[in-house]
Amino acid sequence: MPHFDPQSALRHAQKAAQWAGLRYSRESTQSRAVRNDAPEKNETTREEGVMCEVLIDGHFGYAATADLSDTGLQRAFDQAIATTNATSGHKVHAFSDAHRAAVQGAYESPTQTPLAASSLALITECLLTASKAMAIDAKVVNRSARVMVIQAQIDYYSTNGTHTTQRFDMVDIAVAATAAEGMQSQTRSWNHTGQYGGEVFDASVFAQQGLRVATEALELLAAPNCPSGTMDLILMPDQMMLQIHESIGHPLELDRILGDERNYAGWSFVQPTDFGSLRYGSPLMNVTFDPTKQNAMASYAFDDGGHPARREFLIEDGVLKRGLGSVESQERSGLPGVANFRSASWNRAPIDRMANVNLEPGTSELQDMIASVEDGILMSTNRSWSIDDYRNKFQFGCEHGHLIKNGKLASVVRNPNYRGVTVDFWNRLGAVGKDEATYGTPFCGKGEPSQVIRVGHSSPPCLFRGVEVFGGQS
DSSP, X not given: OOSSOHXXXXXXXXXXXXXXXXXXXXXXXXXXXXXTTEEEEEEEEEEEEEEEEEEETTEEEEEEESOOSHHHHHHHHHHHHHHHHHHGGGOSSOOOGGGSOOOEEEEEOOOSSOGGGOOHHHHHHHHHHHHHHTOSSTTEEEEEEEEEEEEEEEEEEETTSOEEEEEEEEEEEEEEEEEEETTEEEEEEEEEEESOOGGGOOHHHHHHHHHHHHHHHHHHHHSOBOOOEEEEEEEOHHHHHHHHIIIIIGGGBXXXXXXXXXXXXXXXXXXXXXXXXXXXXXXXXXXXXXXXXTTOTTOOSBOTTOXXXXXXXXXXXTEEOOOBOOHHHHHXXXXXXXXXEEOSSTTSOOEEOOOBEEEOOOSBOHHHHHHTOSEEEEEEEXXXXXXXXXXXXXXXXXXXXXXXXXXEEEEEEBSEEXXXXXXXXHTTEEEEBSOOEEEEEEEEEETTTTEEEEEEEEEOOEEEEEEEEEEOOO
8 A cells, every 4th residue: 555545645636636546656667797707786666646637528647746645645636637628629529527447446566576586686696697698708798687677666546446456576587698709799698577576586596597598699799790691580589579579569559550650669560451351471470468467567557548458350360450548538539449558667658569569379380380491591680670659660680690501500601681561571470489488677668757667478480481681890
């Protein structure tokens, strides 16, 4: 429970508002990092505040405050009321209190060991273990390991009886080795991100991953550059994460399709008339919005408008079915959406955001996919990306490439890249693996003012036929 009386503040707001909501947020983030066996960062940040929301004359308005006294909360609601009254004549749509859920419930991250029980000494030991494990050759010139430990609480109340409480434990781990010789350098990395507890701080795992990335960085340093040409492409789950994020997640956001983001984060090639008819990809393509997925970075029971979260198909058998839009965007567009009204902080109003957007597993074994390729390449781990404002034309670069010749893995190559156009690319999907992996990022940006939020993506390895591949610079 927050350490103030939310109902008193809501009663104050209801004197002038048709409906009022209050979202309390408290978050603590600990960041630890080492580089070349030396501590580099030891930082803790905390933030706490309330977002006040009102509905007046069919128009929603907001004001935020870090002053949690009765006077501070009343002042924030008064500001929200005044601003909403002043702008309601310019609203783009008339809403009602029916557009805010009346629910009660709770959520807590499924951790095995509380994050609070993980000492700084244990985390630092894991980071130093990874760093030392990478020291296998003088050519490994940079060895870095970092951890972000995030603990968050969100309580939501409204005048129609809503009360939800959610507690999140999240971890973001990154280990990277850079090998260099002359003017050439190569980096290999490992990331582990999601809703976990102290169970992730196992020094033996950090050592194993540190040794692996250093070994592969040296291997890449000695490898030839990726060839250029049209060939079959297998993407591993850690690269599929970004492919899903950029060419499915962002273009399906309904507020982007409505034009709300065009000044900052861009528009979308997807049109409202495409839903229910656009063949986004091959019949093997099945994509879900799933905020209920175990341990994923963006799992939750309720979005920041109080709407219950559930798994929904966005794309089914290759056909576009549903957008990533909250109740407000659904009402404005007349299109089906999901519970993805999300805010990055107590001082940001919720907008349409991705949560966990996943490519559902298929039936293929990775070895069978490799065996089906006569001339191709397998790529892992994103290292660069570029995509246009409509989320249509893209090119991505990966850390690691492995040529495939006559159904077998051949030589490793460095600087592998590929490019494509979204719908054409996804219609080249020729096989979907059966074994998925989940990745995530805490750094998805969108909105004015800017909001950086956490997302998750699960995917198996996938095979795409006839993709343009090219080598890049180090």
